[in-house]
Amino acid sequence: MNITVFLGLTGTVIGLVRALPQLFRILRSRKALGVSIDTALTSAIVSAGWAIYGFLTQQPYVTLATGASAAVFFVITLYALKFGRRIKELRIAPVWFFALLVAFFAGKEAGLGMILPVSILVSNIPQIYVAAREENLSDLSLGTWVLSMSDGFVWGLYSVIEQDYAIMVFAIFQLVTSGTIVFLKLLNQKRCRAEVRFL
Secondary structure, rough: OOOHHHHHHHHHHHHHHHOOOHHHHHHHHHHOOOOOOOHHHHHHHHHHHHHHHHHHOOOOOHHHHHHHHHHHHHHHHHHHOOOOOOOHHHHHHHHHHHHHHHHHHHHHHHHHHHHHHHHHHHHHHHHHHHHHHOOOOOOOOHHHHHHHHHHHHHHHHHHHHHHHHHHHHHHHHHHHHHHHHHHHHHHHHHHHHHHHHHH
């Protein structure tokens, strides 16, 4: 097994499971405190775009990993709405869906390859905003965002070997934005523990 196959398989496994901790957390708590549905739905849309890109560029690992993520992020969106998030929080998702459609019809894989790398930045920014503004992040899954950081790292290595600059830019943005969300979640946990000790 060569390194590209290993990284592709590793990235596929991470892609298959990275959103599951968030889904399980919402289902267990039956709340969605600190969870951005705009990020969840935009992530579903972007992941579907990557799945199409992987199919068009004959990269089955990319298609499998991102296709699975798309389905799970969509389910997270539905449950987050059911458990208290509001539809009016969706601001970026509809706009980015339209942007990806235009890119696809304008240039197929080349069009997607131009817009998808910045999509992860667009999709994760609402979660950064929610994590920075809301006081209670108890239902925001640390596991999902640590896996997302791992996702960025693995696909970054894969993109260097495959010389796929679209995936490379995606990986950098994934690593940085997911790392920011992990930092904000840990900061929130520390603050909450300090408040409990103070009481």
